[in-house]
Amino acid sequence: MPVVSQRSQSVPLSPFRKLIPLADRARAAGKHIYHLNIGQPDIETHPTAVAKFRKLPWQILDYSPSNGIDTYREALRDYYARFDVAVTADEIMITTGGSEAILFFLLACLDPGDEIIIPEPFYANYNGFAHMAGVNVVPITCSIEDGFRLPDPAEFARKITPRTRAIVITNPNNPTGACYSRTALQGLAEIVREHDLYLCADEVYREFSYDTELQSILQLPDLDEHAIIIDSVSKRYSATGARVGALVTRNLTVRESVDRYAKLRLSPPGLGQRLSEIMLQDDGAYLAEVKEDYTARRDTVFQRLQAMPGVYSYKPGGAFLLLRPVSYLR
């Protein structure tokens, strides 16, 4: 009998998975389970967009260009402009979810043995994609006491080695919900410029910044060669199954490198892209309603946690997550 690969045996899986047997056991004991452990929104996918999508005339579901449908990329360009992020359609590459954008970034910009610095706790599957790419994750621990704010630039600088290639952040953060200030991001910008690193920001929760305006790294000056954004429609429009994300950068050499991997897998999902293009036509009403809903949920959960004796909590500024700190590295 042939054996499987050694690498497959060490793929790090999300620690949230450890909760599943516990939930199953509780359910078997007749208890009702509220699943707060996975990012599957219970909010309806943008209903008017879905209605339009159903009526969209098409005869052949063909390959899209490997970097995505042109009109969708142009619509995204206009969408980013609303966030004061000026990019061209060419600077936007459509991917199969944010997941593929992360993997493509790692493959295009880092070689095996290279390192990325990530504030932890971080999105658990970064570990898995780094494993696939043979890249080492160097965490910097954030603390619940100050609401998981970004560590000082000096702390990042101390973690830099000759193999460091990038700093990766999630803003708003998954899983802490922390939103990073312009000052904090500028601190990182100085570090990546000084050390010739990439600054990769996963901004998939950009619409869910409750107390302050989202600061995108693509708004920062003199960072064009360093800044790479990961994006996704999944949470924004409650369409996690669309599998449509994006990698956005003004660095042409990075785009050319990503493009090689994009060509290999031919194209991102065609139906998801068509739906995403329509969802982008939203006049703001849907997203405003969703944001209001999530704000109320955050406030409720925060207040209830605050009222529980022995529970220390904090008020997340964004995303839709709230947690007690755990280390995500094995």
Place this chain on the structure above:
Amino acid sequence: MPVVSQRSQSVPLSPFRKLIPLADRARAAGKHIYHLNIGQPDIETHPTAVAKFRKLPWQILDYSPSNGIDTYREALRDYYARFDVAVTADEIMITTGGSEAILFFLLACLDPGDEIIIPEPFYANYNGFAHMAGVNVVPITCSIEDGFRLPDPAEFARKITPRTRAIVITNPNNPTGACYSRTALQGLAEIVREHDLYLCADEVYREFSYDTELQSILQLPDLDEHAIIIDSVSKRYSATGARVGALVTRNLTVRESVDRYAKLRLSPPGLGQRLSEIMLQDDGAYLAEVKEDYTARRDTVFQRLQAMPGVYSYKPGGAFLLLRPVSYLR
């Protein structure tokens, strides 16, 4: 300015891409171009299935299970049974196109530096996925003179080294259109059993076998631990943009290893899966019509090539490709 990865600079791209500037130049000179170089069908995507898909009631486009929607896997199980391939729904893992199934197979079953033997000419992007996985491709050249039939088992045996982990075939073949006989497949089965290798068959063109019945490796006895099938809905239903494929194997350990990579990227495309499930309800009329169409096209191209002085051709038994031999390795 940070540099991109070295590995990204050596990703092997499809040689078909070299034709694009030539075509562009000819078009600029006012010539009409028939694009025979990419596998984008001009046939309409299954129209009645698309009509049903438009009416499908859903409110939340959620993540599917990481291995695909259960009812779709069950429908695929019944579909394979029509080909005399007995598998359970659990033995079918839905992927983001056949592309992802190939990559997952390589990551799950091979370590960096391991080798796969592939009869060439072969689907050019196998080189790219092997590059991503750090796997070495060992080609065995097939010859146009005998219609690109599978080389003798002894030729495969001669290529086996201590690093060989699998033999990969495409049946019907892309790009030669060759269909492999049961006897030829049994020869490979003996080799992989003897040397403890995997036999991975990309059977995405299974519906397009014009002169003989398709022989699947999952029909062969005593091969359960070795046989892995790659599949895709792309060409079958003219739905290349669906990005829905599958990896099928009775080997539980392989499935568990693939599952780790599947979980990382959360789920295959939800809309493509829903459409694919409906397309599978086809009563056979659509596929019969498509097959008849492709058969007529094959016959026309073959006859016209035969009639051209100085052109040597052959009659492909399957797929929708026909070519003169070129080496795909750089």
